[in-house]
Amino acid sequence: MAHGVLKAPPPPQTLRERARLTLQHLKYLPRTFALVRESSPAFAAGLIVLLLGQAALPAAMAWVGKLIVDAVVAAAKTGDAAQRWQVLRLVGLEAGLMAASMAMSRGQSLLRDLMRASLGNHVNTLILEKAATLELRHFEDADFYDKMQNARREASLRPLSMALETASLIAANSPFGVWMTKEVMWSNLEVSSLQAAIDLENRNQILASTTGDMREAVEAFLEKRPPNFENR
DSSP states (O other): OOTTOOOOOOOOOHHHHHHHHHHHTTTTTTHHHHHHHHHHHHHHHHHHHHHHHHHHHHHHHHHHHHHHHHHHHHHHHHHHHHHHHHHHHHHHHHHHHHHHHHHHHHHHHHHHHHHHHHHHHHHHHHHHHHHTOOOOHHHHHHHHHHHHHHHHHTTTTHHHHHHHHHHHHHSSSHHHHHHHHHHHHHHTTTTSHHHHHHHHHHHHHHHHHSSEEEHHHHHHHHHSSSHHHHHO
């Protein structure tokens, strides 16, 4: 793994596993994201955009697929040339979404490699700066020296891997729920009172409870399977 391409870990399969991983990562998230941001802010922003785009593409492709079926049925009933052209346009759109998905996947792989190299250089620089302030007795301590060597070897893997695991946890949720959560977080920076913040959260909870993804989440939980969110 240390010499290969760093891949995003698969999303957790059960609610218990997702909760355990989330709690495990919360402790280290602030420093992890700070390291990623300090080493390569442009790469980090690009990777986040690609992750969010890939999370939204399956729902978009499913929706376009539904439109294609509806357009084919309408064209078969009416025989209208305009309806046939509409089918072709929708098929072209579906092909464009598939091409975009492939391009985003390749872009993620490229950005991961670039971020891994940049992050490794940044962490190694921090380690060397720290080592320059230490005394000789520290390097004669076998345990301390082993910890520094492990930190240097894992400099390009551990922080980025944790950031990608956190992104996978976020992407495994309903797109609408993630969107609403982000909107609430930003809006709460400017609310006038605690009650206003609670009212905003209640509004979003009600909106989320009416979506198809909410029903899918309940069914997946009862059937003990991963949910398949379609942003509907």
